[in-house]
Amino acid sequence: MFRNHFIPGAPESQHFVQPGGSPGCALRQAYVQQAPAMATLFSNLDGMLFRCLIDEFWTLLSVSPGCYGLTGYRAEDxxxxxxxxxxxxxxxEDRAAVRGTILAALDTGSRYSIEYRIVCRDGEEKWVLERGxxxxxxxGLRLLEAYLEDITDRVQAQIQLAETELRYRxxxxxxxxxxxxxxESGRYLAANPALARLYGYPSPEALISSLADIASGLYVDPQRRDDFKELIQRDGRVTDFESEIICCDGSRIWIAEHAHAVRSSDGTFLYYEGTVEDITxxxxxxxxxxxQATHDPxxxxxxRNLLADRLAQxxxxxxxxxxxxxxxxxDLDNFKVINDSLGHAAGDQxxxxxxxxxxxxxRGLDTVARYGGDEFVLILGEQVSPDDTKHLLERVLATVQAPLELAGHxxxxxxxxxxxxFPDDAQDLxxxxxxxxxxxxxAKESGKGQYCFYTRDLNQAAQDRFALETALGSAIENNELTVVYQPKVDGGGRVxxxxxxxxxxxAGQGLVTPDRFIPLAEETGQILAIGEQVLYAACRAAASWPLVDGQALGVAVNLSARQLxxxxxxxxxxxxxxxxxLPPECLELEITESMIMGDMEHTIRVLKSIKGLGVRIAVDDFGTGYSSLAYLQQxxxxxxxxxxxxxxxxxxxxxxMAIPHAIIFLGRSLDLHIVAEGVETEAEREILTVCGCNEFQGYLFSRPLQSAAVDAYLQAIIA
Structure with missing residues (x-):
């Protein structure tokens, strides 16, 4: 730290004082003259530079002039x-801790730093920081060189801050x-008893530990948390931010939040802070x-006022x-006759x-509105196919037409x-x-009591669907369906x-793509027979494949939701x-993300039982569903x-690349095997390999092959 710094014969203010005749005098005489500039630097330091023996007293061999201002003792004292x-x-009270820290550092040959108290000549206590x-x-004598500085003001400020925090608490x-x-991620750092009582928790600690995610665990609408953060980011705070929340016992209340973001001196975000009141x-x-303003009395x-908004949503x-x-x-048929004959009260009823x-x-997602008189408007959302709409309309007709008793009639x-x-026929209400x-x-002109679409295209589609359903049934019975096989290769290109x-x-429909007949088979239940045929055919084929590089080849078979x-x-x-x-470990059953999120307990039982056979389980089309990621661990x-x-x-x-990279990272973190589908270019394969993808499928390697072509494909590899 500082060596050979004594200047014999120089005034005390220019060097570390070492009075003659004291212990260690022979050692002090060995030190050589120090440069005047360094002596001036040492004499101007506020703290105390020192060298001491490593003994039971920490006997001081030399000190800088700053010792007087720090301790009240002069160097010669x-x-x-x-x-x-x-x-x-x-x-x-601090001696044992100081000695233990210094000796531990000396044992490892490292520098040390420790804060402790000293007692000055006048009895005043000061906090110091020693580094040496x-x-x-x-x-060959073991010595200690260190610097002692006064940190009393800083420590007192910390004590005052702690007292202030105690008052705030x-x-x-x-x-x-x-x-x-x-x-920011949605966990409570602190909550007071009033907030715990408001939310129905026995204590703040119970509230904090129970709500791991405020968005999903507290708000009825999880989107409100994102709205909360966006408003604070935009305006610096939220005022009267209203939300419906779920209490500990499952009840719901409305709250208003007043909050702001707390940041450090350099602008770094620390946490959100605010208050909550019950506005139920x-x-x-x-x-x-x-x-009253938006509903029929x-x-x-x-x-009508609310109808436009519901349609817009x-x-x-x-x-x-x-x-x-x-x-x-x-429109109700013959309502005017009933209203006129039985009276307006009966008509209202x-x-x-x-x-x-x-x-x-x-359904819950649909809307029924009273348009006026005996006219109603239904908004049927999320209509995937014309048949979805028809099923709903038929249910409406049957429900309305059920017998009823009115005014004794x-x-x-x-x-x-x-x-x-929408969007086929028009774009607005x-x-x-x-x-x-x-x-x-x-529809009325055609005989009433029925529904009619604005165009006839859907009727034609229904006829086509019926024809396709009939042809598919024949194809299953006559074994017209075939199984093809697409290779899966590793990063080195080995199958x-x-x-x-x-x-x-x-024979009658030509080549029918899977996206046409598979959904139909799912709806009609024909997928069970198709799935069974594919499973047996795939197992038989895989059992006949030769070893490649000394390893048996596996086969992956898709399961349908109905099969599950x-x-x-x-x-x-x-x-x-x-x-x-076929050995069980050579069979892999693929399920889609949407299939998992139905009856989770049933799905877990079924998959675990299949897994018990030694069969592997894969999640296909991962990332396209709307489910939570929690099931990956279950x-x-x-x-x-x-x-x-x-x-x-x-x-x-x-x-x-963001989503593939995230999926690969997530999967590998959970020790899962990662397969990329639809790889068509070498560049795609290379970047996915670098990110850690294990296997690949796609036209870059091969199109799906007929069973005979698979045999030729494998023979070429082996040869």
Whole structure:
């Protein structure tokens, strides 16, 4: 640290004082003259530079002039004086800790730093920071060189801060309003008793430990947490931020939050801080007023004012999912006759009854509104296919037509329905209503008690669907379906297995793509027979394949959602393995993400039973569903397959590679095997390999092969 720094004969202010005749005098005479500039530097230091023996007293050999300002002792009072040694200066309560820290550092040959108290000449206690290092002088004697500086002001400031925090904690704990601090990721850092009581938790600690994620665990609408953060980012704070939340006992209340972001001196975000109040009663009153403005007073259904908003929401969702929305214009048949003959009171009662029936017939995501008189409008969201809409409309007709008793009379009411579809027929409410009204009148003219679409295209589609369903049934019976196999290769291009895929070349329909007949087979239940045929064919084929590089090749077979729900699935898989002689570890069953998120407990039981056979489980098209990632830790999954939509163009990097990279990282963190589908370029394969992908499928390696072509493909590899 500082060596050979004494200047014999120089004034005390220019060097470390070492009075003659004291212990260590012979050692001090060995030190050589120090440069004047260094002596001046040492004399101007506020703290105390020193050198001491490593003994029971920490006997001082030399000190800088700053010792007087720090301790009240002059250099000649300290150097060589065991009564005023460094040990005696150290506060008695701190001596053991100081000695232990220094000796531990000396044992490892490292520098040390320690804060402790000293007792000055006048009895004042000061906090000091000592930093130093051990060394040996020219004679081999072990010494300590260190610097002691006064940090009393800093420590006192810390004590004052702690006291201030204690006072703040008292206010925090005693406040009658809820108070909190939370992280950006959505965990509570602190909560006061008032907030715990508001949310129904027995203590703040229980609240903090129970709510691991504020977005999903507290807010009824998890999106509110993102809204909260966006507003603070934009405005610096939120005021009267209203949300519905779920209490500990499952009840719901409305709250208003007032919060801001707390940042460090350099602007770094630390946490959110704010208050919460219960506004349930206020919100309930506002809701009553809002309901009166947007709902029909007779039936309680949404009125025209709310209808446009509900349609806008359904359209927005349809655009996001590239889906469709159906609008049905419902008119009661012969309502005027009933109203005139039985009276307006009976007519009102009839409208109330029909309103209730329409609600019952629809799903929770649909809307039924009273348009006026005996006219109702239905908004049917998320219509994937025309058949979805038809099933709903048929249920509406059957529900409305059920017998009822009105004013002592038994009646059977019919209705006529006109249907328009967004975006096919119109883009807005007025346009959809106009064409639906035209279709409704066509339904009345055609005999009433039925529905009619604005165009005839859907009727033609229904006929085509029926023809396809009939042809598919014949294909299953006549074994027209074939199984093809697409290779799966590792990073070195070596084939490791195949995926079995079903194909249909119909005598009457021509080549029918899987995206046409598989969904139909799922809906009609024909997928069970198809799945069974594919499973047995794939197992037989895989059992006949030769070893490649001394390893047996595996085969992957897709399971359908219906198969997963079938009680005989385990027996079917076991029999297919037994009949074919295929080792269980060579079979991999693929399920899609959406199949998992139904009955989770049932899915776990089924997959674990299959896994018990030794069969591998893969999740296909991963990342395309809307499910939580939590199931990855619960299910016995071996493989994740990255959907081709994320693979295409991933070599461009940036956003194109973000999702594949995230899936690979997630999968490897969970020790899962990663397979990329739809690889078509060498650049895609290279970047996926670098990221850690294990296997690849796609046209870059091979198109799906007929069974005979697989044999030739493998023979070429072996040769």
């Amino acid at each position: 300290l150097v060589g004086n065991r009564q005023n040694s460094l040990e005696s200066l150290t506060h008695p 290092v051990g060394l040996r002088d020219e004679g 008292s206010i925090f704990e005693s406040a009658v309003v809820g108070m909190f601090q939370s992280t 009663e206020r919100h309930r009153h506002q809701s009553v007023l809002q309901h 007779l039936t309680g259904l949404p009125n 359904a359209v927005q969702l349809a655009r996001r999912k590239s889906g469709k929305v159906a609008l049905a214009f419902v 009839l409208l109330i009854e029909i309103s209730s029936r329409l609600r019952t017939a629809l 038994g009646l059977r009411i019919n209705c006529s329905i006109g249907v328009s579809v 007025d346009g959809l209503l106009r064409v639906a009204d035209v279709a409704m009148y066509h 490791r297995g195949f995926e079995a895929l079903v194909r249909w070349n119909s 729900r079938e009680p005989g699935l385990l027996a079917l898989v076991s029999d297919a393995l037994a009949v074919s002689g 299910l016995p999954i071996d493989t994740l397959k990255i959907d081709r939509s994320f693979v295409s163009g991933c070599n461009r990097g940036g956003k194109a």
